[in-house]
Amino acid sequence: MQVTRAGEYAVIGLLYLARQPEGRTVMIDEISDAERIPKSFLAKIFQSLVKAGFVKSHRGAGGGFSLAKPPADVSLLQIFRAVESAFALQKCVSAEPECVVSHDRLGSCALCGVYAEAQGRVNEVFARTTLQSLLRTSPVAVN
Amino acid sequence: MQVTRAGEYAVIGLLYLARQPEGRTVMIDEISDAERIPKSFLAKIFQSLVKAGFVKSHRGAGGGFSLAKPPADVSLLQIFRAVESAFALQKCVSAEPECVVSHDRLGSCALCGVYAEAQGRVNEVFARTTLQSLLRTSPVAVN
DNA sequence: TGAAATCAGAGTAAAAAAGTCCGATTTATC
């Protein structure tokens, strides 16, 4: 039950973009160097972020990435959903619900109800946390 | 981010015990047959449950397992903690905290705070759900 | 036209989850 590296890196990468001056595009290399994230892996993650509409890509020479939305409009929940393969406590509360094992032998899956409630709580926290709110509490490193 | 099979099976196994008449001990074979859980795997999980003090084991002929505590005194959170290897949204909110990647480069790890809050919500839900409360909503299968 | 960048997706490696096996130990019963 862990948020994976992909989600982690996505947030870090987006925060890096959010800290740039208006209009600047940055390349994967710069972010991966600065944040010590494997370049190829980050590139792949950014592809998902482009598809999900969180960042704009600028191809060709002088290209790179930039935020596509104001930081206040991007929540952790949205990011994780775009990047994590299965962001759910259990299959029965995932995008493709399916009760494991003998869940289904119990009258009306008692466990699924509990999972759903827990999942709801997590989602609520991640939904109200935006890039903007993270920016306020995480200043640029001061090396 | 999923509750694993081990946690799932543990709950199902404990519920099975909870449904038995007072004083009856049941063998792994019976539970694994009834709930279609791999026998060896369930046996292994039950060892953890014995260590954690949730079930009593009775060795030798005529032995088996029985609940060691009233169902109302056993919460999902306790079960998961006994059986899941790492029941935490992220390492920084786990038993052995450790910030991944460049978490630590940010002033005071903004993400860790969010994870901690989300984890707290999940724990709260699982802490107040006991075997007793699950029993009420999950009648014995009626094959 | 060519260098610099992303795109797309297949492929690989490492780690965790899921499940198996077997010999040792305990204990009720004959």
Place this chain on the structure above:
DNA sequence: GATAAATCGGACTTTTTTACTCTGATTTCA
């Protein structure tokens, strides 16, 4: 006391997921 029935304990294997790499194609600025 012997034996059969059960758990104990842990090493082992398999499968799945996570994490990461590679490469060739495409786009675009200069």
